[in-house]
């Protein structure tokens with residue numbers, strides 16, 4: 050039975066949400082239309098397709114799409130569907146198409162921008178309405194594509210606000226990630242980790258700014274790291290980043306949480322910046338930035354201490370450790386996390402090694418930390434399927450947040466402001482309010 054707007058509105062209260070937002074596949078389908086069918090979603094980075102003919106198959110919500118670089122150097126995003134009989138034009142993963150795409154089924158061929166090039170035995174179409182110029186016989190492009198400093202986003206809606214307006218305050222996290230390179234550019238490197246989670250996509254977004262879980266869920270790795278450091282008589286960065294989760298509640302309360310329109314936000318860094326400045330890798334990094342930008346600007350760039358940023362619907366860039374956890378919803382109870390790592394062009398190689406180290410220790414499928422979260426996400430999914438109650442609580446520090454330009458800031462880092470903010474955006478999307486603002490699909 051389709052949901053009415055009244056029913057959707059009733060699922061989100063100021064202080065709680067109905068558990069069906071995580072478990073009902075009809076709502077998941079609506080999300081694919083009203084959120085993923087409309088908002089700007091991160092598709093991939095231009096460095097993944099450096100040469101003409103390079104492509105990567107990926108997803109926007111429930112849609113298979115291709116990120117491809119065309120002969121003129123432009124990056125396009127196409128639906129991964131041959132217009133003949135609908136075969137997926139390219140298989141999953143990245144590759145090189147050569148000068149054109151050739152469908153593996155009946156050899157229709159397409160330019161790299163998707164336009165129709167040829168079909169075998171042309172005479173067979175005589176007398177039909179087959180028209181190679183007509184868009185029906187080309188690979189369909191996703192309606193809008195915009196790139197910000199190499200980060201390619203696409204919107205399936207033909208009209209709406211531009212990418213910069215959509216990103217609002219969190220664009221500064223993408224800028225800071227790029228500014229950490231002395232030439233202002235980053236590239237995807239080091240392969241990609243993938244983590245399949247048996248839970249709803251929204252749980253992941255909520256957890257990114259959920260400071261109350263860190264010392265509890267990650268207790269085992271904190272204790273192990275402390276014991277190891279004691280044995281060694283030192284706290285190398287590898288252990289320092291694990292121990293970070295074990296800070297007392299007082300520490301988390303002092304952090305800043307920022308929440309912006311469209312469900313975005315960021316959380317202040319959790320690692321002591323003083324520790325980083327004592328670290329030789331950071332000092333070497335600072336030296337190249339200082340040479341490129343001068344002392345004041347280099348201090349400003351490395352001084353922006355952010356932990357997770359949330360770009361709602363796309364994922365979470367992490368500026369300090371140069372990664373982007375891209376969140377791809379697969380089903381109401383299945384979510385794929387793709388962890389892209391970035392090399393800062395022109396920065397010492399040791400900075401990239403630290404990126405790899407952070408991903409391996411914190412976020413990889415076999416890391417000491419991610420596995421804890423994945424287990425808890427699955428438990429939320431399972432618990433919410435039981436008859437043990439209908440609502441999940443978002444009460445922490447309700448009503449204490451301050452308004453800032455473009456959004457809200459929490460007065461306490463343990464606030465559930467980020468979750469409340471995400472669900473306000475979710476509700477607006479699902480009721481079509483953001484559809485009017487972002488796209489013409491209403």
Ligand code: FES
Pocket residue numbers: 131132133134135136152153154155156157
């Ligand atoms: S399905 Fe692609 S050529 Fe037939």
Ligand SMILES: [Fe+2]
Pocket residue numbers: 256262263266267422
């Ligand atoms: Fe966690």
